[in-house]
Amino acid sequence: MMNTSKRLLLSLVALPLAIGIPTAAMAQDEGSGGTLVAAISGEPDQLDPQATTSYNSFQVLENVFDTLVEPDENLQMQPALAEDWTISDDGLTYTFTLRDGVTWHDGSPFTADDVVYSFRRIIDEPMANSWRFSTVTDISAPDDSTVVFTVSQATPNLLSNLGGFKGVAVVQQANVESGDIQTAPIGTGPFKLADYTSGTSIELVRNDDWWGGAPALDGVTFQFIPDPTVALTNLQGGEIQWTDNLPPQQVGSLMDSSEVMVESAPSNDYWYFAANEAREPYSDVRVRRAIAYAIDREALTQAATFGNATINQTAIPATSAWYYDYAPYTRDLDMARSLLEEAGVGDFSMDLMVTSAYPETVTAAQVIAANLAEIGITVEIRTLDFATWLDEQGQGNFDVFFLGWLGNLDPDDFYFAQHRTDGGFNFQGYSNPAVDELLDAARVETDQAARKAMYDDAAKMIVDDASYVYLYNPDVIQGWSPDVEGYTVRGDRAIRFRDVSLAQ
């Protein structure tokens, strides 16, 4: 018995030693470029770029598909699948010349018919992004390398709608009609899909025939790690080489560390809250303005983003050429109280609807509650899961809701559907004919300076009327291993690995 015990004890000691020896690092692979392992916060819901709306999907698909034109680091539209284009003098005809020699990942040739098919699909079904092409009346392919778009009125944001993100990617008809696109997409992009293990990872491999030049990496493997602390531990341990899922409170110290590279860039997203103008007392602009005066924006932004954001009282960020510097609301509780008095409102209680899908809104709501308590408004925070939140917003069951708009490119994206009377996403019920006029005119104005003036005037009114109370533009924060070279954080949150290489 004693000997058996001793043996058992010895093997119990030996076991942890055997298990503890780490196996070879996963980064280096056969081939010269190495495989980069990237951790994203969740699994894509599907891989059809035109059907999905999940950011996790686009993180992967950014590397698998191409668009006609695409935004550069300054978010200006550049040639992609289209090499060149001309716009007719009346602004109603766009003629795109397509790049030669582009092939799909399965080897078949890319032609103008693919472009026509892709956009007809979005417009005719209609799919989630059909609203971007509301002025398009015809799409044709006079030959294999030319596509012509005809619009019913001048559409200055057509280019950004044609290529702003991979939701309008060019897809292959056979891939779509077989249904394979949802799990085995075929694109024209710098990487192609090699494997998809549900719940675990998506493996991409280099497309040697990519029109932009074969990437340096052999491939990219996306893993799904929902917890930010776990993602960071993986990054620090070398199990992964890239992640955007970092604990926000640690970002500051991570940026100073040399163990991992953490960088940020200002984004085009904005966060705001809006009051239901169909309900008393929010129908009174004085009440809305009072609320806008009572918010402590510094405290709110610090609490919600740990300082990783830029305070902004308009929607468009300071980095954009369309930025309008207007900040009329400095925190003034006396002004807030006198506005409420003028409106004839005493103390009241407010239902503030936020969603657990975006924890920063829950934190921000607590600051709002504290701020508004000081002017006699008792805020009741209602935290819902996103699906329920969307339902409530759609049905108008809220006093005030807090959310953001992400991935905006053209100023029309920032303002039109949200503030125009009966706008598709005007859930707060704002209506101002002067704003409508400006937004309608700006939609078709091709002179940039004149267009900007219109958006500035519209923004001024929207802010003064507190249709939305804009709070901040958050930063995009991503982290990677010091071995990763050539990666840049983009303000539109697109994840591009085409120019990345791994130090060997």
Place this chain on the structure above:
Amino acid sequence: MLQYLLRRAGQALVVLVGAAILVFALIHLVPGDPVRVALGTRFDPEAYEALRRASGLDLPLHEQLVRYLSRAAVGDLGVSFRSSQSVFELLMERLPATISLGGAALVVGLLIAFPLGILSAIRRGSAIDHVARIGSQVGISVPDFWLAILFILLFAGALRILPPSGYVPLSEDPLEWLRHVIMPALTVGLISGSIMTRFIRSSTLEANDQDFARTARAKGLHESTVLRDHVLRNAMVPIITVAGIQLASLLAGVIVVEVVFAWPGLGRLTYDAVLARDYPVIQGAVLLVAAIFLFANLIVDALYAIIDPRIRVR
């Protein structure tokens, strides 16, 4: 014996159908619209109508239910609303990871619970009894995500001897499988083991106090014989019940631990599906979990019949 099991299996089938109808009703009553979730926050009303029609959600509820049940009866659980993947395939893909974690956690739990529970019962009032009781109380109270992150920060972050997260199939690389399953199994197993320790302790104590135990000792039998052949044999029935239920709930998927360890199991699949209101996946997952519970109960019932001859006769 066979008749007994067949009867139980028949009852199980009825419960399964009832579960399918219940979950169908529940998910349709809960607020949240899968089409809205799928389309995101910017879309045309026409796109909404088109997607709703394409997914069969515009049919009246009773028609949808009949459709679902008749297909499920022949093994067609439908396709995921979001990815159009076969629900059956999705579930089968996630099952190995769930079984790995559930099985390993149960082993850890039993390895803790049996020695501690029995020892603390037969040496009541001793040091080991106190350790077992306090330890198991702590084990039950500790939040699983906290324990999980603690393990990760310790073994993966500080000591760097284990990978922080992820799953490697046993068939692919047994050593890597072990290295990946240890922390999640420990996290779940410690908590599950704590629950079982207390149960085994009380069950053994009760059996030990019975007349037959006193008689056996009075007959002059060796203490180990008394324990093995009389006390433990009788204590087993409730213990098997608890272990069976523990295994079933482990297989149902420990959502929180799966999320923290990025473990591709059933728990996470169900959680993601609920958030997205992916009805076919939710229904399929709940049906599978119900089937697992019923199967575990069947096994437990069979074990009863083996261990306790009185049950067989009924």
